[in-house]
Amino acid sequence: MEIYYFSGTGNSLYIAKKIKESFKDCNLIPIETLSHLKKITPKSKEVGFVFPVYFGDIPPLVKNIIKKFDFSKIEYIFALPNCYSIAGATFINFRKILKSQNKNINYENILFMPDNAILFPIEKDNEKLKQVEIDIIPVIEDIKKRINRKLSNNYFQIFQYYIMKLFSEWEFSPKKFIVNDSCISCGICKQVCPTKNIELQNGKPIFNSNCTHCLACFHWCPKEAIYMKNFTIKNRRKYHNPNIKLNEIIRK
Known part of the structure; x- marks a missing residue:
């Protein structure tokens, strides 16, 4: 199988x-x-x-x-x-x-x-x-x-x-991703991105237009430095499955 x-x-x-x-x-x-x-x-x-x-x-x-x-x-x-x-x-x-x-x-x-x-x-x-x-x-x-x-x-x-589809187009614009001063330039956000949508410029993540909405970058950031300008996840506590380790998610 x-x-x-x-x-x-x-x-x-x-x-x-x-x-x-x-x-x-x-x-x-x-x-x-x-x-x-x-x-x-x-x-x-x-x-x-x-x-x-x-x-x-x-x-x-x-x-x-x-x-x-x-x-x-x-x-x-x-x-x-x-x-x-x-x-x-x-x-x-x-x-x-x-x-x-x-x-x-x-x-x-x-x-x-x-x-x-x-x-x-x-x-x-x-x-x-x-x-x-x-x-x-x-x-x-x-x-x-x-x-x-x-x-x-x-x-x-x-x-x-169909309602959520319209919502997603507004909600997940790459322009809404924000990185605050807590970022330590570890590059984990880039490593967990499945579409290689994140680049590092001067050690800071830049989000391009190929986001697939997985939010791996948001939830795996060790300093919780990534968030979005909207009402749903801006203040959301970070989640990842407690049975899965970071090295299992990092894209090879």
Whole structure:
């Protein structure tokens, strides 16, 4: 089995690692490492995708890479996104990508994890981290048995997706990233960026226009020197999955 994952703050990587523990032959592949390829042909006949939901959808980087996959010889495909509460149009858009190759997804499920962009109490984070340990058990069993499962469309969430899409374009402008005087020029923000969107000039990060909204730079900054000029994350306490270490997120 091959699991392609995308993770900014560690939630998706943690889920992928939990699945891997239950399979003898399972490779974890950071999906952003394939962005330079024109065509991607998996070596396994079982393929899974684990990623966060951004504004009710597949992260743009992930979506663009999945479109490069050749699924013609794949026998079992599963998608396991994670989010705080709203999946939006995630599965609809995933199905569209597969349909372009006359393929159908075999298994859909979702896990609820702490959010990394909107202000929620830390108590909720702890609750979700405990609950996911329970929720992931039947998911792993389903995948072992190659269960076929398709989630029904939630049209209210799909409506919310279109609203959030407009919001994201306003909310995550690169012009809104700010670095304060606490910056120690360690370069971690550049190292954790999956799109190589951050450059260092005179030791200070400069944000270009290829942000994929993962907020890894914001949450992994050891001095909390990065923030944004808006009401959602300006004063948000920093979060990354407590089971994942920085060196697992740093892009090689």
